[in-house]
Amino acid sequence: MTMEKRILTARFGKIDPLSIDDYIANGGYKALAAAVKMEAGSIIDEIETSKLRGRGGAAFPTFIKLKALVGEKEKTRYIVCNADEGEPGNFKDRHLMEQDPHQMLEGMIISAYVTQAQKGYIYIRGEYDKSMAIVKKALAQAREKGYLGKNILDTGFDFDIEVRSGAGAYVCGEEFALIESLEGKAGRSRPKPPFPTNAGVFLKPTMLNNVETFANIPHILEMGGAEYAKIGTESSKGTKLVSISGNAANRGVFEVPFGVSLKDAIEKLGGGVADGRQLKMVQLSGASGPILPADKIDIPIDFDHDIGAGAIILMDERTDIVDVLVRHAEFFEHESCGKCTPCREGNLHLVRILRKVQAGSATASELKAAENLADAMINTSLCGLGQSAPVPLATALASFGDQIRDSLAQTETKENA
Amino acid sequence: MSVLQKILNQNPKTEDYLIETLLSLQEAKDEPYITEEEIADIAEHYGISPTRVSSVASFYTLLSLRPRGKHIVQVCRDVPCYLNGSENILEAIKKNLGCDKGETTDDGLFTLEETSCLGNCDGSPTMRIGEETYTNLDTKKVETILAKYREAK
Numbered sequence: 332m333t334m335e336k337r338i339l340t341a342r343f344g345k346i347d348p349l350s351i352d353d354y355i356a357n358g359g360y361k362a363l364a365a366a367v368k369m370e371a372g373s374i375i376d377e378i379e380t381s382k383l384r385g386r387g388g389a390a391f392p393t394f395i396k397l398k399a400l401v402g403e404k405e406k407t408r409y410i411v412c413n414a415d416e417g418e419p420g421n422f423k424d425r426h427l428m429e430q431d432p433h434q435m436l437e438g439m440i441i442s443a444y445v446t447q448a449q450k451g452y453i454y455i456r457g458e459y460d461k462s463m464a465i466v467k468k469a470l471a472q473a474r475e476k477g478y479l480g481k482n483i484l485d486t487g488f489d490f491d492i493e494v495r496s497g498a499g500a501y502v503c504g505e506e507f508a509l510i511e512s513l514e515g516k517a518g519r520s521r522p523k524p525p526f527p528t529n530a531g532v533f534l535k536p537t538m539l540n541n542v543e544t545f546a547n548i549p550h551i552l553e554m555g556g557a558e559y560a561k562i563g564t565e566s567s568k569g570t571k572l573v574s575i576s577g578n579a580a581n582r583g584v585f586e587v588p589f590g591v592s593l594k595d596a597i598e599k600l601g602g603g604v605a606d607g608r609q610l611k612m613v614q615l616s617g618a619s620g621p622i623l624p625a626d627k628i629d630i631p632i633d634f635d636h637d638i639g640a641g642a643i644i645l646m647d648e649r650t651d652i653v654d655v656l657v658r659h660a661e662f663f664e665h666e667s668c669g670k671c672t673p674c675r676e677g678n679l680h681l682v683r684i685l686r687k688v689q690a691g692s693a694t695a696s697e698l699k700a701a702e703n704l705a706d707a708m709i710n711t712s713l714c715g716l717g718q719s720a721p722v723p724l725a726t727a728l729a730s731f732g733d734q735i736r737d738s739l740a741q742t743e744t745k746e747n748a
Numbered sequence: 749m750s751v752l753q754k755i756l757n758q759n760p761k762t763e764d765y766l767i768e769t770l771l772s773l774q775e776a777k778d779e780p781y782i783t784e785e786e787i788a789d790i791a792e793h794y795g796i797s798p799t800r801v802s803s804v805a806s807f808y809t810l811l812s813l814r815p816r817g818k819h820i821v822q823v824c825r826d827v828p829c830y831l832n833g834s835e836n837i838l839e840a841i842k843k844n845l846g847c848d849k850g851e852t853t854d855d856g857l858f859t860l861e862e863t864s865c866l867g868n869c870d871g872s873p874t875m876r877i878g879e880e881t882y883t884n885l886d887t888k889k890v891e892t893i894l895a896k897y898r899e900a901k
Contacts, residue, residue, distance in 0.1 A: 416867050417864065417867065418865070419827055420828050420865070420869055421865075421867065421869075422868060422870055424867075457771065457808075458822075458863075458876060458881070461881075495767075495768065496771055498767050498771055498808035498809070498810040498811055499808050499810035499864075500809065501864055512767065513764060514764045515762075515764040515765060516766075516804060517807035517808075518807065518808075533764075574869065575870075576828040576869035576870060577827070577831045577832075577869075582869065582872075583870045614827070618827065642869075644869075645831075646827075646831060654830075655827055658825070658826065658827050658830055659827065661825075662825075662826055662865075665864065666864060668807075
């Protein structure tokens, strides 16, 4: 018996990702063909019934975005796919694009049909060279077959999609930073509201979703929202692609129904820890997610338990918690866009203090300062980057506080008191 | 027609194509960085200030305003790779190239950089050279890969 449930990954390894004919022969573009014969309202109803929530980490209900776009007076509208997968430990969007690219396109085209958007963008991180090449080829094939471009499936509906490359900025995975980047600017977020559904790309109504979210849409229409909602838990419906990495024996992407045990997924899919070592801790969601000690992983995989975009990073007994925290802090310091003070300055000081902890020269009051700073960043940063950067530290202090305090200097120095 | 002009002509003349233009230009050049003259030309093309162009070019890690070697070697430094020995990989590359991170080899062939997560954590440790990502690295594999680039020059 397997704990996997393969819906989005059902075609992985069975089709040639570069062949649209393979995709069509395996049920592809059937949902789109059915959708263009439906009322937009009933498509939204199906998605509402399915309780689909965003798969990029924020878990926002997808139907609300669709409804919001439809309700806008402005008729110039955009569909944007967030393929800027940069959160350390996540690689499922790369697999979706490289193994079954049309699935995500089909979800985007259906979304465009529902909202009568004219143009779509797929923003792919600049380091995903292969994903970019495959998606561009898939777009050309979809155009050729009449699924994209003018008069889609003889409905009179026009919609086309363009690929845009990121250029090496993690923050562009944040929705407004991505939108700024699409507009040819530095990726710095905007205050909300207005939300992208009201004033997104070029200040026009924009529906922005993660690759996996779009990839779910054709399946929801095919099986029906009610049937889809039978999979998963009360809060989290459907399946989730998880990326298992770190010291796992069997690293990779796995699709599981929401609600399966994290511990089981780690042991059965991830094969436990490599080389017979002991598990020390697991980080969920990515660099910005919580760090759980090995005895706290008997929890379900769902949105209530911080699964986020789906990263599961295993760390074995050799791992030093402080080393991990320093590395994460350096990551966020480098990736902060610099627009808001809590994130720009906060990350700088977290790095400084954590390096001192690592060197054994930090005092207890400095560590306390870092803790307070983390709290301020979580509450006052402009976007998700600054709000979540201190999460690993905050959660590690709760579980590994003693180990961290063991690294402190024995006496308070005057300089820092 | 200059390389830059050709690239500028590929896309509509709206400033949302600025990043695409900068990336394409860098890719087309032997030395992957953007010069001051190019910034001025690009600014004029889009009718925006040179400061606006350089603010974008300096924001993104994949763009450079400083001279760099022909091949950019980016070694992932984030936790999933770190857990799989990326520090040893970085040391092996430093030794092989004879330069530190942020530096360019004397022959101008390589620039060594550390990078944030490359999204290949199922094959960590990883590095990217130019547009190629290499996974499941060990110190031997690194030697072979770098040798391949040296031979190809």
